Amino acid sequence: MPNLHEKSAAELAGLLRDKKISAVEITKSALERINTLEPTLHSFVNVYPDLAVTMAEQADRMIQDGSARPLTGIPIAIKDNMCLKSRKTTCGSKILANFTPPYDATVVNLIKNEGMVILGSANMDEFAMGSSTETSCWGPTKNPWDTERIPGGSSGGSAAAVASCQATVALGSDTGGSIRLPASFCGVTGMKPTYGAVSRFGLVAYASSLDQIGPFARDIKDIALMLNLLCKHDPMDSTSVPVQRSDFSTFLDKKPSGMTLGVPVEFFNKLSNQDVERSLTEARKVFEKLGVKFVELSLPSLDYGIAAYYVIAPCEASSNLARYDGVKYGHRAENFDGMIDMYCRTRAEGFGPEVKRRIMLGTYALSWCYYDAYYLKAAKIRTLITQDFKKAFEGCDGIFCPVAPAPAFKIGEKIDDPIQMYLTDVFTIPVNMAGLPGISCPAGFSSDGLPIGMQIIASHFQESKLVQLVSAFQRETDHHLKHPAI
Amino acid sequence: MKITLDQVDYVAALGRLALSREEKMKFMGQLDDVLKYMDTLSAVPTDNVEPMAGPVELFTPMRDDTVNPSLLIEEALANAPASDGSSFLVPKIIE
Numbered sequence: 188m189p190n191l192h193e194k195s196a197a198e199l200a201g202l203l204r205d206k207k208i209s210a211v212e213i214t215k216s217a218l219e220r221i222n223t224l225e226p227t228l229h230s231f232v233n234v235y236p237d238l239a240v241t242m243a244e245q246a247d248r249m250i251q252d253g254s255a256r257p258l259t260g261i262p263i264a265i266k267d268n269m270c271l272k273s274r275k276t277t278c279g280s281k282i283l284a285n286f287t288p289p290y291d292a293t294v295v296n297l298i299k300n301e302g303m304v305i306l307g308s309a310n311m312d313e314f315a316m317g318s319s320t321e322t323s324c325w326g327p328t329k330n331p332w333d334t335e336r337i338p339g340g341s342s343g344g345s346a347a348a349v350a351s352c353q354a355t356v357a358l359g360s361d362t363g364g365s366i367r368l369p370a371s372f373c374g375v376t377g378m379k380p381t382y383g384a385v386s387r388f389g390l391v392a393y394a395s396s397l398d399q400i401g402p403f404a405r406d407i408k409d410i411a412l413m414l415n416l417l418c419k420h421d422p423m424d425s426t427s428v429p430v431q432r433s434d435f436s437t438f439l440d441k442k443p444s445g446m447t448l449g450v451p452v453e454f455f456n457k458l459s460n461q462d463v464e465r466s467l468t469e470a471r472k473v474f475e476k477l478g479v480k481f482v483e484l485s486l487p488s489l490d491y492g493i494a495a496y497y498v499i500a501p502c503e504a505s506s507n508l509a510r511y512d513g514v515k516y517g518h519r520a521e522n523f524d525g526m527i528d529m530y531c532r533t534r535a536e537g538f539g540p541e542v543k544r545r546i547m548l549g550t551y552a553l554s555w556c557y558y559d560a561y562y563l564k565a566a567k568i569r570t571l572i573t574q575d576f577k578k579a580f581e582g583c584d585g586i587f588c589p590v591a592p593a594p595a596f597k598i599g600e601k602i603d604d605p606i607q608m609y610l611t612d613v614f615t616i617p618v619n620m621a622g623l624p625g626i627s628c629p630a631g632f633s634s635d636g637l638p639i640g641m642q643i644i645a646s647h648f649q650e651s652k653l654v655q656l657v658s659a660f661q662r663e664t665d666h667h668l669k670h671p672a673i
Numbered sequence: 674m675k676i677t678l679d680q681v682d683y684v685a686a687l688g689r690l691a692l693s694r695e696e697k698m699k700f701m702g703q704l705d706d707v708l709k710y711m712d713t714l715s716a717v718p719t720d721n722v723e724p725m726a727g728p729v730e731l732f733t734p735m736r737d738d739t740v741n742p743s744l745l746i747e748e749a750l751a752n753a754p755a756s757d758g759s760s761f762l763v764p765k766i767i768e
Contacts, residue, residue: 289748382728396727425734426727494711505688512689514761519754526766531691540699543690547681547700548707550688564714566724571717573725605703606710622728647728 191216192352193670196261196409199355203250203260210246210260214239214304217262221306221353224673228329230348232267233275234307246302257412259302264354266345267308268315269400270389271295278391279313279323282517282537292389293421294358294400301416306354310344313539314508315365315393317341318611321602322541329598330372331671332637336595339369342403346373349403350638351673356413357403362393363496364590364615366401367627371590371640374629376657376667377403378410381648382622383428386421394503395426397496397619405667407628407657411435414650430648438655444478446656448643449583451486454614460593466631466639467589473663474587479656481587484579488571492617495572497609498552498565499620504542505549511537544605573621580646585656587643589614590627594637618644626653629666638666676705 188208191199202208218236225231239262246260265271268278270288272295277283291299298305312322320343321327328343330336331351338347342359346369349357359366361379370377378401385400392398402413415436420429450471458464471481513519513533520532538546552561579586591611601608618625623644630641645652661667681701685692692700746759755762 286752289744289751422734422736426729428729488717491714491717494714497707498711498714509689513754514763516752517754523764526764527689528691529764530689531686534689535691535693538690540696543692543696544700544703546688546690547684547704551680551684551704551708552711554684554687560715561711563724564717564719566726567719567722568714568717570722570725571719573728606706609707620728 192220194355195406196258196355196404196412197406199261200257203255206250210243210250210304211240213260214243214262217306217354224351224353227334227673228331228347228351228353229326230309230328230344230351230353231264231307232277232279232310232325232344235274235305238274239304239306242304246304249302256301258416260304262304262306262355263298264306264309264345264348264357265295266342266357266359267311268360268391269295269358271305271308274308276308276391278315279311279325280537280539280542281324282511282534284324284518286516288389290389293386293423294417295389297416297419309342309348309357312341312343313542314391314504315341315360315362316504316541316545318364318368318608319601320344320369321598322539324539327598330595331673332374333595335597336637337372337598339372339595341365343369345403346370346375346377349373349375349405350671352670355404356409358400359403360390360398360400361619362397363500363619364612366403367590367615367625367640367642368612370403370627372595372638374638374666374669374671375403375405376407376410376626376628377401378414378626378650378653379618379624380414380418380650381624383426384624384648384650385417386419386424386427388421388423392507394500395507396503397500399619407654407661408436408439411439411654414654418650433651435651435654438651439658441655442478443474443656443659446585446652447480447482447583448474448585448587449482449484449579450587451489451579452483453486453489454588457592457613458589462631462633463589463593463639467641470630470641470660471587473660474656477659477663482583484582486575486579486617488568488575489617491568492572492620493609493613495565495568496612496616496620497548498561499569501545501549502553502562503549505546505553508542508546569620572617576617576621576623576646584652585643585645587641590640590642594633594639614642623647624650624653626657628657628660631666676701676708
C-alpha cells in the first residue's frame with residue numbers, strides 16, 4: 188500500500204481491523220522512512236528495528252485472536268526521557284549515555300499493553316532543558332520544513348518524527364512548552380494535558396511540579412485516541428489525580444457553536460511577527476464561522492511568567508539533578524581525589540552547558556540569603572498567575588493565543604543567549620505554572636513556508652473541550668494535512 | 674547587583690560542579706543577565722499572597738501495606754559505575 192507512513196493512527200487502525208494490512212508491514216514502512224530521513228533530520232537518539240518488528244508481530248497476533256485495542260499496531264516514537272526497560276534512556280545527556288532502565292515508565296507500560304509498536308527514542312534537549320533540541324549531547328534535530336532551522340524543544344525529536352512521517356504518533360513531555368512549541372514549529376498537533384492527568388512514573392524528572400507527558404500526532408483524532416490511552420490514574424505517581432475520564436473520541440464530532448474563546452490582550456500586545464498575527468486572525472475567523480464567540484480578557488500577571496518560571500524550574504532542577512552523583516547509575520569520573528571531588532568531576536564531565544547553567548541558577552536562588560527574594564517570590568507569583576486563569580475561565584471555555592512569538596529560528600541563533608532562548612516560551616510557560624491543559628494546532632504558514640501554530644488553553648481536566656474545538660477547526664482547514672517536502 | 678567570581682565559586686561548590694575557569698567566567702556574565710531579568714519580580718506586590726508549590730491539591734494517597742515484587746539486587750546494581758555484586762562501591766569517606 189503506497190504512502191502508509193502518511194496515514195493517521197485512526198486510518199491505520201481501520202486498515203488493520205479490516206485485515207487489509209499487517210502491523211509488520213506498517214512497521215517496516217516506518218523503519219524504511221526512518222532509514223531514509225534520519226541522516227538528514229536526526230529525530231531519534233536510538234532506533235530499535237528488532238524491538239519494533241517483535242512488537243508488530245505481537246500486535247498482529249492480538250489482531251488475529253481478537254484482543255486488539257484501538258491503537259494496536261500503531262508505530263510510536265518515545266521521547267528519550269521515558270524509561271524503556273532494557274533499552275537505553277539517555278535524556279539527551281552524556282551523564283546517562285549508558286543508562287539502561289530496569290523498569291518501564293507507566294506510559295511505556297500502557298503503550299506495550301495496547302500493542303503499539305515502539306520505533307525508538309526521540310531526541311530532546313538535555314534533561315528537557317531547552318527550546319530548540321540543540322542542547323542534546325547527541326547533536327541537534329533538524330526541522331523537517333527547513334533543515335537549517337531548529338524543530339523547537341525540548342521534545343523536538345518527537346515533533347520532527349511525526350511531522351516527517353517517520354512515526355505516526357509520539358510522546359513528549361512539557362515543562363514550559365516542550366510539547367506545544369515543537370508541535371507549532373513542526374506543523375503537528377501536540378497536547379500538554381492537565382498536571383496530574385498522565386502518570387509521570389518513569390519520566391526522568393526535570394521540574395516535578397511542572398512536568399507533564401503528552402502526545403503528538405498529525406490529526407486531532409489521533410490525539411483523542413492517545414489521551415484515551417494515557418489519561419489513567421496511576422498509584423505509582425502520588426500526583427496522579429484519580430478522576431474518571433470520558434472517551435475523548437466522542438468530542439470529535441461535537442459542534443463548537445455557542446462556545447466562547449477568550450483572547451488575552453497581554454499576549455496579543457506582545458506580537459510583532461506579521462505571519463503569526465495573520466495566521467491567528469485567520470484561525471479566529473474560522474472559529475467565528477463555526478459559531479464560536481470571542482471575548483477579550485486580561486491576564487495581568489502573565490508578564491511575570493517567564494521570570495517566575497526561570498526561578499522555579501531551575502530550583503526544582505537543581506534539587507532533582509542532585510541524584511546524578513556517579514554512584515547508583517550514570518557516568519562516573521575516572522580521576523578524582525575523594526568523594527566530594529568525585530561528585531564535582533562526575534557532574535562537570537556529564538552535564539552540558541545549559542544543564543550546568545540551570546543547576547547554578549537554581550542553587551543560587553535556593554541558597555539561604557536569596558530564597559525569599561527568588562523562590563518564595565516566584566511561588567507567590569505562581570499563585571497570582573493561577574488566579575488570573577481561574578478568573579478568566581469564569582467567562583470562557585478556552586483561551587485562544589499564539590504558541591510562540593515567531594516561527595522556527597535558525598540553528599545556533601539563540602544558543603549563546605539564554606534570555607532570548609527563554610523568551611521563546613513566553614506564551615506556553617503560564618500554562619505549566621497553573622497546571623492547565625493546552626494544545627498546539629497548525630494554524631497557517633509564514634511567507635517563507637514555515638508552520639505556525641495556535642494555542643488553546645482550557646481549565647483543569649477540560650481536555651475534551653480542546654479536542655472538540657481543534658477537531659472542528661481541522662475539519663474546516665487543511666494546514667494539518669500539509670507535509671514538508673523532505 | 675553584580676555576581677562576583679567568588680559567588681560563582683560558592684554556588685558551583687554547593688551544586689557539586691567542578692567548573693573550568695572559562696565556564697565560570699561565562700556563567701558569571703550569564704547569571705548576572707538572567708538574575709537582572711528575574712529582578713522584575715520584585716515589582717509585583719505579593720503581600721498576603723500564599724506561595725504555590727504545585728498545581729494539584731496535595732493529598733497523601735494511602736494504600737494497603739502489602740509486600741510487592743521489587744527490583745532484584747542485580748537489576749538495581751546493573752547501572753552502577755562500581756559495585757561488588759551486593760552493594761554500590763564509593764570512595765572511602767572515613768579514615
